[in-house]
Amino acid sequence: MTTIIDGKAFAAGLTTRLAAAINDAGVVPGLAVVLVGDDPASKVYVANKERTAKALGFHSLAHRLPASASEAEVVALVRALNADDAIDGILVQLPLPKGIDARRVIDAIDPAKDVDGLTAVNAGRLVLGEKSLVPCTPLGCSLLLDAFAGDMRGAAAVVIGRSNLVGKPVAQLLLQRDCTVTLAHSRTRDLPAVVRGADIVIAAVGRAEMVQGDWIKPGAVVIDVGINRIVTSAPEKAGDGKGRLVGDVAFAAAAAVARAITPVPGGVGPMTIACLLQNTWQACRARRGLDPA
Ligand code: NDP
Numbered sequence: 090m091t092t093i094i095d096g097k098a099f100a101a102g103l104t105t106r107l108a109a110a111i112n113d114a115g116v117v118p119g120l121a122v123v124l125v126g127d128d129p130a131s132k133v134y135v136a137n138k139e140r141t142a143k144a145l146g147f148h149s150l151a152h153r154l155p156a157s158a159s160e161a162e163v164v165a166l167v168r169a170l171n172a173d174d175a176i177d178g179i180l181v182q183l184p185l186p187k188g189i190d191a192r193r194v195i196d197a198i199d200p201a202k203d204v205d206g207l208t209a210v211n212a213g214r215l216v217l218g219e220k221s222l223v224p225c226t227p228l229g230c231s232l233l234l235d236a237f238a239g240d241m242r243g244a245a246a247v248v249i250g251r252s253n254l255v256g257k258p259v260a261q262l263l264l265q266r267d268c269t270v271t272l273a274h275s276r277t278r279d280l281p282a283v284v285r286g287a288d289i290v291i292a293a294v295g296r297a298e299m300v301q302g303d304w305i306k307p308g309a310v311v312i313d314v315g316i317n318r319i320v321t322s323a324p325e326k327a328g329d330g331k332g333r334l335v336g337d338v339a340f341a342a343a344a345a346v347a348r349a350i351t352p353v354p355g356g357v358g359p360m361t362i363a364c365l366l367q368n369t370w371q372a373c374r375a376r377r378g379l380d381p382a
Contacts, residue, residue, distance in 0.1 A: 091344050091345070091347055091348065091349065091350060092237060092348065092349035092350075093344065093349075093350060093351075093352055094233055094237050094312075094349055094350065094351045094352075094356055095355065096229075096233065096351055096352075096355055096356040096357055096358065096359045096360050097355050097359045099232070099233060099236065099359075099360065100229075100359035100360050100362070100363035101359075101363075103232070103360075103363040103364075103367065104141070104145055104363050104366060107145060107363075107366055107367060107370055108145045108146060110370065111145065111146050111147075111370060112146065114374075114379060116373065116377065116379070117146065117147065117148045118147050118148070118177045118178070118369050118370055118372075118373035119147065119148040119149070119150075119173075119175045119176040119177050119178070119369075119373075120138075120142050120147050120148070120149045120150075120176070120177065120178045120179075120180070120204070120365075120366070120369045121149075121150055121151075121152060121170045121173075121176045121178070121179050121180070122135050122138050122139060122149070122150075122151045122152070122180045122182060123151075123152045123154070123163065123166060123167065123170075123179070123180070123181045123182065124151055124152070124153045124154070124182045125153075125154045125155075125156065125158050125163055125181075125182075125185050125186055125189065126154075126155070126156035126158075126185070126186040127156055128184065131182045131183075131184075134182060135151050135153075135182050136151075137362060138151075138180070138362055138365060139151045141362050141366065142365075142366060142369070145366060147366065147369065148175060152166055152170075154166065156186045158186075158189075159189075160188070160189045160190060160193065160194065163181070163185070163189060163194050164193065164194055164197045167179060167181065167194060167197045167198055168197060170202070171197075171198065171199040171202060176202065177202060177204075177369055177372045177373035177376055177377075178202055178203075178204030178365075178368065178369035178372050178373070179198050179199070179202045179203065179204065180204055180205045180365065181194055181195060181198070181205070183254070195207045195208055196208055196209055200222070201372060201375065201376055202372055202376075203222050203372075204222055204225075204365060204368040204369045204371075204372055205222075205224060205225060205365070205368075206221065206222040206223045206224040206225070206228075206258070206368065207224060207253065207254070211223075212253065212257075212258070215258055215261050215262075216261055218265060222368050222371065222372060223258060223262065223364075223368070224254060224255070224258045225360075225361045225362075225364040225365045225368060226254065226255050226293075226314060226357060226360070226361045226364070227255055227258035227259040227261075227262055228262070228360075228364040228367070228368070229357055229360025229361050229363065229364045230259050230262070230291060230312050230314065230357060230360070231259070231262040231263075231266070232360065232364070233312060233351065233356075233357070233360060234263075234266070234289065234310065234312065235266075237310060237349045238289060238310045238349070241263070241266040241267065241268050241289065242266070242267040242268075243267060243268070243269065244268045244269070244288040244289055245268070245269050245271070245286055245287050245288050245289070246260075246263045246268035246269065246270050246271070246287060246288065246289040246290075246291070247270075247271045247273055247283055247284050247286070247287035247289070247290050247291070248260045248263065248270065248271070248272050248273065248291045248293065249273045249274075249277075249280070249284070249290070249291065249292045249293060249294050249300065249337070250273075250274065250291075250292070250293035250294045250295075250314075251272050251273075251274045252293065255293040255314055256272060256274075256291075256293050257272070259291050259293065259314075260272045263289070263291075268289060271283060271287070280304075281301070281303075281304045284300065284304040284305065284306075285304055285305075285306055286306065287306060287309055288306065288308075288309055288310070289309065289310050289311075289312075290305065290309055290310070290311045290312070290338075291312045291314065292311070292312070292313050292314060292315055292336065292337035292338050293314035293315065293337070294315055294337045295315055295316075295317065295337065296315070296317065296337055297315070297317035297319050297335050297336075297337070298317075298335055298336070298337070298338065298339040298340075299315075299337050299338075300313075300337055300338040300339065300343065301339050301342060301343075302339050302341070302342020302343045302345060302346060303342070304343075305343045305346045305347055306346075307346045308346075308347070308348045309346070309347050309348060310347065310348055310349045310350070311338055311343055311347045311349070311350040311351070312350075312351050312356070312357060313336035313337055313338040313340070313350070313351050313352075313353050313356060313357065314336075314337065314357050315335075315336040315337030315338070315353065316334060316336070316353060316354075316358065317334065317335050317336065317337070318331065318332045318333070318334055319332050319333060319334075319335055320332035321333065334353055334354050335353055336351075336352075336353030336356070338350070338353075340352060340353070
């Protein structure tokens with residue numbers, strides 16, 4: 090019987106435990122989210138992050154800058170947040186408007202407050218296997234795998250997608266769990282054959298239902314990171330009229346052979362915000378000396 094991994098319930102458990110730990114510690118972790126411009130999806134993500142953080146007892150503030158803001162202005166805001174003692178975590182919502190170098194902005198974040206784990210310092214620490222702040226979505230994937238994949242030592246894991254945001258950090262986390270990791274991308278030859286050899290498949294591509302059911306090895310664990318909106322020609326099936334969300338994996342066909350699989354929506358997505366708050370709590374404890382020596 091295939092396990093459909095309920096990321097929403099798993100994330101709710103995580104945030105409930107976080108809220109309790111924060112309450113017990115009697116501190117108020119501070120999270121600042123920086124939004125530049127009017128990207129509609131980013132606005133929704135930032136509002137969700139702010140609302141969830143506040144609901145859990147965080148001091149959370151979104152800083153909204155116009156699309157016309159210069160790189161120097163964004164960097165100046167980041168530096169001001171670095172210096173603000175009430176702020177433990179800073180997240181700059183990506184993508185940034187054209188003309189702003191995201192790498193320069195991200196690397197302006199104090200690594201101790203880099204709760205998205207994207208600074209060169211934290212990315213480097215992850216590669217070295219040192220304690221670091223780990224990017225939220227990859228961290229969410231690894232927590233789901235820890236809970237649902239059983240013993241991963243020696244397992245063949247294929248990560249499809251090699252972005253700095255998802256694919257590369259996921260691959261590092263799987264290496265830390267002693268998987269034999271293949272990192273696939275758009276130039277990979279015979280991707281179906283590569284995926285067929287995998288005990289664990291992580292799809293982070295951004296192409297609707299690209300991974301077919303007959304690519305999946307029977308008994309594999311499948312984590313679908315993709316979020317793709319498809320517009321259906323049948324308006325009655327479109328729900329809100331804006332289409333529906335699907336992942337990078339053809340869910341029904343893959344679920345018929347997988348041992349466990351995440352749905353879209355309701356799989357990895359809810360884990361991302363939960364892990365952002367977990368990272369902010371980690372940064373808060375470290376900054377304020379709350380961790381046991
Ligand atoms: P990017 O566009 O940065 O990276 C996509 C990767 O997929 C690239 O490495 C690219 O290869 C690879 N790729 C593209 N086409 C193919 C193909 N035909 N075969 C194999 N590989 C291919 O995307 P992200 O990593 O930022 O995001 C990936 C997906 O995850 C998106 O759908 C995004 O919306 C979703 N996402 C979901 C989150 C969540 O909270 N659930 C959070 C972040 C992202 P190459 O490098 O060669 O170009």
